[in-house]
Amino acid sequence: MKIREIATLLDAEVLCGEQMLEEEVQNACGSDMMSDVLAYVKDQGVLVTGLVNSQVIRTAMMMDMHCVVFVRNKRPSPEMVELAKENHIALLASESRMYEACGKLYQHGLGSEGC
Amino acid sequence: MAESLKFHFDVDGDNFTSAGAASVEVKRKLRQLGFPAEVIRRVSIAMYEGEINMVVHARGGVADVYVEPNCITIVLADQGPGIPDIDLAMQEGYSTAPDNIRALGFGAGMGLPNMKRYTDEMKIDTVLKKGTTVTMKVYI
Numbered sequence A: 001m002k003i004r005e006i007a008t009l010l011d012a013e014v015l016c017g018e019q020m021l022e023e024e025v026q027n028a029c030g031s032d033m034m035s036d037v038l039a040y041v042k043d044q045g046v047l048v049t050g051l052v053n054s055q056v057i058r059t060a061m062m063m064d065m066h067c068v069v070f071v072r073n074k075r076p077s078p079e080m081v082e083l084a085k086e087n088h089i090a091l092l093a094s095e096s097r098m099y100e101a102c103g104k105l106y107q108h109g110l111g112s113e114g115c
Numbered sequence B: 001m002a003e004s005l006k007f008h009f010d011v012d013g014d015n016f017t018s019a020g021a022a023s024v025e026v027k028r029k030l031r032q033l034g035f036p037a038e039v040i041r042r043v044s045i046a047m048y049e050g051e052i053n054m055v056v057h058a059r060g061g062v063a064d065v066y067v068e069p070n071c072i073t074i075v076l077a078d079q080g081p082g083i084p085d086i087d088l089a090m091q092e093g094y095s096t097a098p099d100n101i102r103a104l105g106f107g108a109g110m111g112l113p114n115m116k117r118y119t120d121e122m123k124i125d126t127v128l129k130k131g132t133t134v135t136m137k138v139y140i
């Protein structure tokens, strides 16, 4: 699935990484616990989370993820957006709740391998 | 890369926001040096977990990374409270992290087991009230 399709499906605002919207991602992972995310080394392209702090971006960086989706209309700080930009991670913000966001992505073919 | 390289970082214990910055820097350097992506990921995740532990449990510390052509060694040393029972601390799900840390997305009790899983060798030296040194090695 393209990052652009994720943004469309979740009616999400693109906070940074517009140039990455055509990139393909194979699977995703939804969690508010960063240590759980870090426990699975697989090629997850997307992190869906309701947690907002700079460790979310660093966790995504450590896992070589390409995109972070903030649910429940959470907004990252300008510093977080800057950190994401520097490290080529697209940030999306959606009003969907976690369950709904993950469900929509899963239903449209974004798997969860390794999550 | 013929000779070995050494990187040193001070890890600030008062600043959760900057925690992990040393691991990010190491990841960047290993990329520049051309190590395989899988090796870089294992090293940086293990170091990141250890760095967060120093900030969350031990008021910060120092990180030293030694890069050799066939081995990367990470040494994380703090002067925190020490770990009373290493076997217990190594169990998945065991955590003494308070609720405010859990609200920040950590404290699942997965860090030490993750560090062990992602590295080829891991050694913990700890003395109560004196501090903890975690040494990890990843072979290429």
Ligand SMILES: Nc1ncnc2c1ncn2[C@@H]1O[C@H](COP(=O)(O)OP(=O)(O)OP(=O)(O)O)[C@@H](O)[C@H]1O
Pocket (backbone or CB within 6 Å): A035, A036, B049, B053, B054, B056, B057, B058, B078, B080, B081, B082, B083, B089, B090, B094, B095, B096, B097, B105, B106, B107, B108, B109, B110, B111, B112, B113, B132
């Ligand atoms: N550097 C340290 N100094 C003192 N105690 C530590 C240190 N590192 C870990 N511990 C102790 O070991 C426990 C388990 O650590 P571990 O990293 O596995 O889990 P956690 O940090 O509590 O949660 P998580 O890593 O999942 O966010 C910690 O809760 C803490 O009690």
Ligand SMILES: [Mg+2]
Pocket (backbone or CB within 6 Å): B049, B052, B053, B107, B110, B111, B112
């Ligand atoms: Mg930990």
